[in-house]
Amino acid sequence: MIGAIVPSLDNTLFGHSLEEFHRYISSAGYTMVVASSNYDVEEEREQIAQMVAHGVDALLLVGLCRDEGIYDVLNAKGIPYIINWSIDTTLKHPCIGFDNHDAASMVTHYLLDLGHRDFAMISGMLEGNDRAQHRLQGVRDALATRGLILPETSVMQSPFGVEQGQKVFRTLMSQDNRPTAIICGSDPFAYGAIFESKIMGIDVPGDVSITGFDDTWLAAHLSPPLTTLRTPQRRMGVLAAEYLIARLKESDLYVPDVLDVELIVRASCAPPRQSP
DSSP states (O other): OOOEEOOOOOOHHHHHHHHHHHHHHHHHTOOEEEEEOOOOOOHHHHHHHHHTTTTSSSEEEEEOOSSSHHHHHHHTTTOOOEEEEEOTTTSSEEEEEEEHHHHHHHHHHHHHHHTOOOEEEEOOOOTTOOHHHHHHHHHHHHTTTOOOOOOGEEEEESSSSOOOOHHHHHHHHSSSSSOSSSEEEEEEHHHHHHHHHHTTOOTTTTTTTESSOOOOGGGSSSSSBEEEEEOHHHHHHHHHHHHHHHHTTTTOOOOOOOOOEEEEEOOTTTOOOOOO
């Protein structure tokens, strides 16, 4: 029995990775037990404790925001674990993921090269979410290379979701100083922003460029299609499963290097409109 604890089950994003993870461990004779932490580190701690108490053989976790004592317990009990969606630069923990900071920096540089200087970001909640933290820092660091800053008033934290994206977009675009580019920390935020732009009569990308994160299924079918970052969702699931099965079989271990993220350029971005 292998446990998998993800931040949310109300999100097709983690579903793709879990699907591949489940397929692989099932072929090796293991059953998957899944729980959702709802982005709550204390809830995740309790779920880990429950899974350990019920005798899971291994654990799949997401991200690095948790008490180091949890790893001490897992190591003491000989329960192998793997962390997805993040990388650990300290090399303390086995991770299979991508660099969230560099991915966000990549899309920011793309927008900068188009000529944008007035940015905003719709971010997931930062507390207990190292992926959101690193994405925000990636945006800020990329802007700093061009002598720009991202004001705190231009960073909107929100729970993930399309409706939340709509709400935050309306707030941003109702301000006196509208951004010309909005970087979204997830595709659903960007979906909501584009939906709301039509309600408000705001042209995308004429009035504002919008980017997403993860290239989930709807991104290519929006009007306009969404520029976003394609993350290795399915590959992370397969590699995580391979790693844990190898640990359980005491085979040679291999943790791959940082996985690639690809910038997918579509029609939701354009150079900023010049003032008359």
